[in-house]
Amino acid sequence: MRDEHARSYVHRRVTEKFLNWLLTSKLAQTEDLYDGLLSDYDYESEIAFDKFTRKPTQRLLLDVEKDSEIRRAEIRQREQELRGIGQQLLSEKMRAHITQQTSNFSYVKNNLLAISPEYLDAIQELSNSFGSIRRLSSILSTTDELSDNLLRLVNSPEFCMTTKRPPKKIMDLTAACGLIGMDGLRFLVPGIFLKNRLKSECEHFPLLSQKIWSYYVTSSNAARHRLVPHNCNTRDELTAMVTGAIVCMGMVALHKQFNLSFEFSKRALLEELRAKRKNILYHAVLDVTPSPMVLRELLESSSMRIVNNVATQCDWGHKGKVRQAVVEHANDKKSQERSIHGLAVGQGSTYAMWFLLSNANLLKSSPKLEKLAMSHVRLPMSCVEDLKAKSVNKLVMGDYIG
Template sequence: MTSKTIASSEPSIIESIDQLFLRFIVGKNKIYKEEEYNDGLSEAEQDDKELGLPAAEEKSGWNQRILLEVEKDRVKRVEADKRLKDKRNALLMRYFQQSLLKVVNDKLENSESVISDQLQLRENTVELLKKLLAGEPRYSVLASLLELNPGTRNRLLSLVSSEDFMKALGRDPRNVRDIQTAIGMIGTDVLRFLVPAILFKYRINAYSHHNTLFAKKLWRYEMTLGQTCTALMHDINYRRPYEGMLLSAMVNFAYVASYQQYLSSFEVVRTACLDQAREKGEKNRHDFFYDIKTDSASLQALLVSQADLKLSLALSEKLFQKSFPHLVNALKEEVEGLAYEERTTVGKILFKAVRFAKYDQLRSSRLFKPEWQDDYLADSYIEQDVFKNLLRQELFRFKPTWS
């Protein structure tokens, strides 16, 4: 994803942060120090307590009790059974993960299916984005296109009745049912920032019961990235700064599509494993797959395989090459790791925005060490005054208006 340092065995600060970010975004817990990152440690401790096994410190001290020989034998049997069960479950989990990742990666090779089923970017949705971001559409045209996108339409109507949202626009909320009236209340200028944001938020599916923490982190990253692009575009008086959220979504197409395909394929593979175990009469195997849950390890393995963003580029080229070639080209420069000095204007903006968004996500989780900051900002080509301005704006929160 980034240019490699020639003849260096040590990863650059950019590469190290990229790796840390990938580990963080699929992590289960809020982690305060990198060395404390251990996805399964708490579960292991919980298992021991549930089995009634004494902790190391409980075996010594004044309250240590002497176990009877019969009880010692029982504990040994329990420990042996647990080791056998853990070994069997580890093998089953590995088999399931490998099967799941194969199915997911096979499905992701069909870009047409990914666009329609996982990203749900149908022709009328793409047309809505084109009209809104690349033209000066009439309210009636936007209304007709939003009628074909009922999810986005309903959320806009809901926002118009939101006191907090309308207050941010300096307007009074109203309960309306007509989308053209809602468009007039919000205004085209705000809609250009708003529609891509709410559209892509629900493509991530932050309300799935699987890996909800991952979905929330991914959406926060995408919002921060998009609004960082917008802020940087404003700084140079870029003509269409509202393209920032679309560019951010394009960067994350690989992650969103992979995640959605992961969720849908999970149930398919799980059902196949259950049927196979049922046919063979293997109760333990059946019970394991019946209770299995999505896990961060297999999701991380999937995201690592898509971290070079080649899938994002392939999908973006199919969707937006004709309408937004400059955005697609900026993503291509990021995918190819083009040197910063050789990038286009939008490519340089994306370069900075990706790195700031990752910094902000890790900083907010207390994973980014202060001593890394100067080197990271220098390698990210982010000047100190620009950095302070970006940080001050809390870009993970939606900004309906930009001064």
């Protein structure tokens, strides 16, 4: 019981640290959380009131200047307090609006994630043991984002080098799908779909999309490798790529809605303050930036709720294995009670969080703590070393193509 408590505690702390890292403005850092994102007014005075506290870079005030400087300091402090009040009001509005919008699954599915019936049909065809390239290419041809990306891929120098095919312009989607193959498409299509939803720029969290992508690649790839010892066929193994993409959809949806809700909530708050003639607070809110804590709290409280809805309210095929695996992970089911696929998702996720945090210099090198974190999801350290050797943080096209 004591060991189980220690494993749970370490895993929970790793998860918290991972969510914090997602919102920081650097890939690797030792700085405090949310560095570069706080809206506090940082004022470093260039003057000193007396020679005892004066720094080498500061000018010593004359007696006649001190009263005026005290008044200016009081004004700056008041402005800072007003900005703090404005950010608190804005955060409350944003939190309520994001929660309301993301509670509407139809809105999340159609607007934030744009999960089309054609994409679901493609995933079901890929999960079918009798799946046909011709039927699949017919489905994919109705979605520009997938068909264009696949054609661009087969015409890339990297693909030609992988398949040892002389460069030749391919314009026919069926021919392109034939060159990639069913296993290659199972490997690539979920990632193409997810990456297209990570292209929106965000001035508040400029690296969040990149970090979510790194998490997807590492976690789904690790889960894929963990399914191999269970004698799964290639189709079962590549289910990990679909489940990995779904697990990231909660973060993607919240990220998109954060930007939308910021604009909506700030506009609504300014109109409300103008109507009440609170001019001083109105001008303070004009300069307010969103608090990262809003998104941080929602990533913890709402991300898996969205993921659970995506898994249960869409038909992902594969005899319900994808749905079951994602639901088990979203509801944090105990490792010993999970299905093979659900366990692989949990192991991939834990490995990815530890790997990314270690690369970001945010975890101390501690074999004992690493073992506790991995044993929470029943991942032996021998398997951890194997995953490190396989470089699962990269998608190697040659694994299933050529």
